[in-house]
Amino acid sequence: xxxxxxxxxxxxxxxxxxxxxxxxxxxxxxxxxxxxxxxxxxxxxxxxxxxxxxxxxxxxxxxxxxxxxxxxxxxxxxxxxxxxxxxxxxxxxxxxxxxxxxxxxxxxxxxxxxxxxxxxxxxxxxxxxxxxxxxxxxxxxxxxxxxxxxxxxxxxxxxxxxxxxxxxxxxxxxxxxxxxxxxxxxxxxxxxxxxxxxxxxxxxxxxxxxxxxxxxxxxxxxxxxxxxxxxxxxxxxxxxxxxxxxxxxxxxxxxxxxxxxxxxxxxxxxxxxxxxxxxxxxxxxxxxxxxxxxxxxxxxxxxxxxxxxxxxxxxxxxxxxxxxxxxxxxxxxxxxxxxxxxxxxxxxxxxxxxxxxxxxxxxxxxxxxxxxxxxxxxxxxxxxxxxxxxxxxxxxxxxxxxxxxxxxxxxxxxxxxxxxxxxxxxxxxxxxxxxxxxxxxxxxxxxxxxxxxxxxxxxxxxxxxxxxxxxxxxxxxxxxxxxxxxxxxxxxxxxxxxxxxxxxxxxxxxxxxxxxxxxxxxxxxxxxxxxxxxxxxxxxxxxxxxxxxxxxxxxxxxxxxxxxxxxxxxxxxxxxxxxxxxxxxxxxxxxxxxxxxxxxxxxxxxxxxxxxxxxxxxxxxxxxxxxxxxxxxxxxxxxxxxxxxxxxxxxxxxxxxxxxxxxxxxxxxxxxxxxxxxxxxxxxxxxxxxxxxxxxxxxxxxxxxxxxxxxxxxxxxxxxxxxxxxxxxxxxxxxxxxxxxxxxxxxxx
Numbered sequence: 001x002x003x004x005x006x007x008x009x010x011x012x013x014x015x016x017x018x019x020x021x022x023x024x025x026x027x028x029x030x031x032x033x034x035x036x037x038x039x040x041x042x043x044x045x046x047x048x049x050x051x052x053x054x055x056x057x058x059x060x061x062x063x064x065x066x067x068x069x070x071x072x073x074x075x076x077x078x079x080x081x082x083x084x085x086x087x088x089x090x091x092x093x094x095x096x097x098x099x100x101x102x103x104x105x106x107x108x109x110x111x112x113x114x115x116x117x118x119x120x121x122x123x124x125x126x127x128x129x130x131x132x133x134x135x136x137x138x139x140x141x142x143x144x145x146x147x148x149x150x151x152x153x154x155x156x157x158x159x160x161x162x163x164x165x166x167x168x169x170x171x172x173x174x175x176x177x178x179x180x181x182x183x184x185x186x187x188x189x190x191x192x193x194x195x196x197x198x199x200x201x202x203x204x205x206x207x208x209x210x211x212x213x214x215x216x217x218x219x220x221x222x223x224x225x226x227x228x229x230x231x232x233x234x235x236x237x238x239x240x241x242x243x244x245x246x247x248x249x250x251x252x253x254x255x256x257x258x259x260x261x262x263x264x265x266x267x268x269x270x271x272x273x274x275x276x277x278x279x280x281x282x283x284x285x286x287x288x289x290x291x292x293x294x295x296x297x298x299x300x301x302x303x304x305x306x307x308x309x310x311x312x313x314x315x316x317x318x319x320x321x322x323x324x325x326x327x328x329x330x331x332x333x334x335x336x337x338x339x340x341x342x343x344x345x346x347x348x349x350x351x352x353x354x355x356x357x358x359x360x361x362x363x364x365x366x367x368x369x370x371x372x373x374x375x376x377x378x379x380x381x382x383x384x385x386x387x388x389x390x391x392x393x394x395x396x397x398x399x400x401x402x403x404x405x406x407x408x409x410x411x412x413x414x415x416x417x418x419x420x421x422x423x424x425x426x427x428x429x430x431x432x433x434x435x436x437x438x439x440x441x442x443x444x445x446x447x448x449x450x451x452x453x454x455x456x457x458x459x460x461x462x463x464x465x466x467x468x469x470x471x472x473x474x475x476x477x478x479x480x481x482x483x484x485x486x487x488x489x490x491x492x493x494x495x496x497x498x499x500x501x502x503x504x505x506x507x508x509x510x511x512x513x514x515x516x517x518x519x520x521x522x523x524x525x526x527x528x529x530x531x532x533x534x535x536x537x538x539x540x541x542x543x544x545x546x547x548x549x550x551x552x553x554x555x556x557x558x559x560x561x562x563x564x565x566x567x568x569x570x571x572x573x574x575x576x577x578x579x580x581x582x583x584x585x586x587x588x589x590x591x592x593x594x595x596x597x598x599x600x601x602x603x604x605x606x607x608x609x610x611x612x613x614x615x616x617x618x619x620x621x622x623x624x625x626x627x628x629x630x631x632x633x634x635x636x637x638x639x640x641x642x643x644x645x646x647x648x649x650x651x652x653x654x655x656x657x658x659x660x661x662x663x664x665x666x667x668x669x670x671x672x673x674x675x676x677x678x679x680x681x682x683x684x685x686x687x688x689x690x691x692x693x694x695x696x697x698x699x700x701x702x703x704x705x706x707x708x709x710x711x712x713x714x715x716x717x718x719x720x721x722x723x724x725x726x727x728x729x730x731x732x733x734x735x736x737x738x739x740x741x742x743x744x745x746x747x748x749x
Contacts, residue, residue: 039224039231040244046223047192047209047216056229057215063329069213071128072189073135076106080125082132083150083157090148092159093166097148099157108134108146113175115168120146124211126181126189128152130379135181140203143181147174151379160378171567171597182206183565188263191217195272197565204565218259218328220246253321254278257310260322261286265307266293270523271555271562281492281524288466288497296440297391297400297433298463299384303376306385311462312432313387320344341366356423362407372403392416393428398437432459439470442667444700447474451482461491468494472501475669476701477733480505484513492522499528511536518548523555530556534579564589567597574606586610601627601634608640617648635666639674646678654678662694669699676708685716701732710742722746 054061064070074080085106089098096117097110106122123143126133132150135143147160161172172178182204187193190208197204209216216222224244228234242248247259258280261267267286275282289298289308298312310316325333325340333340338350348354349366357363367373369390371383390403395413404416432453439450453459453467468486471479483505486498499517502510510532517529530552533541541549560576563569570593578586587610593603604627611620621644627637638661645654658675661668672695679688692709696702706729713722723746730736730743 039227039233043223043227045221045244048222048226049210050214050216052222052226053215060215060329063327064215067329067331068127068129069217069331072126072212074125074211076122076125076134080128081106081122082125082128082152083134084155088157090157090159092148092162093164097157106134108136108148110146110148110174111168113138113168113173126185130381131158131377138175140201141182141205142203143186143206144175145179145181145185147179149378153379158378162378169598171599177565177567177596180565187269189213192221195565199561199564202565218247220244253319253324256321256323256328257307257316261307264305264322266304267307269562270527271558275523279492279522281496281522283523285496285524286493288462288469288493290466290469291440295400296398296437297394298386298436298466299372299388299401300374300382300386303382306382308462309384309386312460313385315385315387317460338364338366356419368407369403372401372406388431388433389429390416390420391428391431391433392420394433394437400433400437432456432463436463436466439467442470442473443698446470447476447479447701450474451478454482454486461489461494464489464491465493465497468497468501471498472504473667474699474701475505475703476699477509477703478701480509484510487513487517492520492525495520495522495525496528499525499532503532507536511540515542515545515549518545518552526552527556527559531576531579534576564592567593567600568602569593570596571600571603571606574603574610578606578610583610583614587614599630601631601637605636605640608644612644612647617644620644621648633664635661635664635671636668638664639666639668639671642671643674646674651678651682662691667698669695669702669705671695672698673702673704673708676705676712680708680712680715685712688712689716689721701728703729703732706732707742710746714746719746 050061050064071080083099085099085101087098087100089096091097095111097108100107100109108120108122109117110120112118112120120136122134123137124135126135126145129152132152133145134148135145138144147166148157149160150156151158166173168175170176178184182195182197186195186206186208190212191210191214193206193208195204195206219225222244228240228243242250247255251259255278258278261280262284265284265286267284270283270285277283280286287293287304287308289304289312293302293304294308295301298309300309313320322328324343327334335343342350345366352359352364355364355369362368367383370387371385372390373381373383375381391400392402392404392413394400395402395405396417402413402416404419405411405413408416435449435453439446439453450467450470454464464486468483471483480502483498483502486494489495489498495517499514502514514529514532517525518533520526520529530549533549534553534556538546557576560569560573563572570589574586574589574593577583577589587607590603590607590610593600594607597603604623608620608623611617611623621641624637624641624644627634628641631637638657642654642657642661645651645657655675655678658671658678661671662675672691676688676692676695679685679691689709689712692705692712695705696709699705706725710722710725710729713719713725726743726746729739733739
């Protein structure tokens with residue numbers, strides 16, 4: 001058998017979406033009385049267009065015409081194009097581009113996919129303020145967003161990756177997958193967007209009912225609503241407010257938030273077919289505030305579009321929704337400055353006795369302290385929506401950012417901490433960030449902090465989900481039990497993250513508890529259960545769950561295949577087929593991922609595992625060496641190279657590769673176990689102990705590392721060195737008979 005590779009499956013696809021609102025039906029809460037049902041009994045609900053709404057909702061229509069949603073995407077003309085196309089040139093990072101009008105068309109001349117300059121006709125404008133992008137049609141139905149954008153604030157051209165040369169063929173080049181409108185942007189800039197991606201031809205036949213974000217993007221298709229308004233029943237006085245609308249003023253706060261969420265969140269779409277549901281994870285899997293995209297305390301770092309941050313907030317916990325602050329039709333705040341917050345908060349908050357800053361300064365504004373901002377896409381300033389109190393003391397301790405030093409950049413965090421202590425005293429109210437930061441480090445004490453978060457019912461559910469995500473990296477009975485408890489959590493995202501994390505824990509500890517989740521009421525949870533159980537042999541599946549497993553596997557396959565037009569989506573598909581031992585299909589999709597993103601190291605690492613399983617060690621080694629050629633600091637690649645050399649019985653090369661991974665301070669516990677095992681087998685027990693101790697420093701309660709170091713000490717004729725680790729192993733699982741025997745053996749020596 002090939003030497004086993006250790007890797008974690010790709011759990012989710014992170015798709016970066018631009019601003020806009022949902023283009024699909026999420027809810028169907030408002031139903032008319034039964035006497036009105038005959039009006040629409042035999043007619044499908046259809047999109048009717050914004051003009052059909054105008055006659056009854058003129059005021060809302062006028063507000064919408066002023067909104068970013070109205071200008072989300074437009075045909076290019078003198079009124080919609082704000083950039084300078086008067087035969088001007090712009091040079092950035094070695095590429096000279098020009099902008100002109102030719103025969104009434106807007107033309108951008110810039111570097112194409114072949115590295116040479118070409119003329120490209122602008123097919124659509126994309127957004128308008130603070131920047132405007134331009135869409136160009138290429139092949140196979142694809143529209144691409146150029147990175148050459150117009151700064152509507154400073155009225156100049158700029159490159160969103162200024163100072164960074166992005167060569168043709170790179171995933172981030174404007175002709176690449178990252179800038180593909182159909183995949184990355186379209187859903188949230190037009191109404192009733194249907195992507196219509198053909199996986200076999202890698203082509204699109206994308207359609208939409210309206211070019212921009214219109215009434216029916218949020219309220220749903222309007223045909224049934226209009227039929228009812230025009231019906232005899234309505235005219236005779238049988239009126240039911242907001243009939244056949246999917247969201248309305250009478251909808252709940254959660255419904256309002258989740259209407260905005262699909263486009264104001266980084267999330268993965270589960271499938272093309274949307275379930276009419278009030279559960280967000282029936283159709284989407286939003287990102288969580290872990291360190292992949294957020295600071296360790298949960299503050300925004302990369303673009304997150306506010307939804308995830310908002311779920312962290314006290315505002316969300318107290319049923320505040322987007323439309324309490326923002327007019328849903330114009331998108332603008334109802335009131336200016338601090339007045340929008342004073343709708344709910346006491347006037348005393350709007351005084352120097354609270355904010356300790358001079359009036360009219362940034363420090364006197366609510367958003368300045370409680371909604372710090374970052375700039376994305378070159379010039380787009382966006383505010384963190386977790387509404388947290390500034391904590392410079394955490395900045396001093398952990399290096400996380402704080403709102404005070406965002407303004408006072410010339411001061412140290414200790415200065416800000418002292419100022420806050422002077423104003424408010426030395427004691428701070430507890431915030432989940434205190435445990436989340438320590439938990440994110442995945443060090444010796446992390447487990448305690450993460451389990452504390454899970455047990456604290458005052459902590460937001462999205463933070464519970466994040467704690468469950470981190471516990472996937474800590475292999476101990478306590479962590480496993482914590483994740484198993486999460487399987488009964490009422491929040492779907494907590495259950496989802498727990499299932500995804502359990503794949504790194506021994507199957508015998510979670511198998512029976514995972515089976516019932518195949519029948520969970522939420523689609524994303526069923527999919528996670530299927531992905532967790534996909535490698536379980538048929539004989540190990542109880543008869544009562546076989547049909548559910550088959551059905552959930554079908555949902556999981558549809559889910560991963562829905563990501564096929566995205567580079568990392570193909571890695572997900574490859575992982576799915578790899579786990580189901582369909583190696584030819586796995587190889588096919590890993591190669592598809594590399595075609596879309598030639599620098600995707602994860603695809604090469606996964607492809608190498610397929611080659612290894614097929615006994616194609618030369619191809620596997622060449623693939624892995626390409627990874628470290630591109631990224632010499634990829635510790636996972638060096639670990640995999642070491643494993644492959646072990647299989648090829650080239651131990652000296654294996655040790656050299658393992659050493660590189662260790663020196664890169666890898667957090668992969670399997671590296672230290674595998675390397676220690678190799679050294680032990682060669683009789684180098686002293687170095688084996690040293691390597692295993694490095695692993696235990698990362699995860700002191702990892703049972704496999706403890707087991708290995710106990711017997712390495714024994715082999716090195718140092719039984720006393722094993723005593724403490726034997727006791728630790730026993731304390732982790734005192735009912736484990738094998739651990740009891742080990743403890744008794746070494747404790748008595």
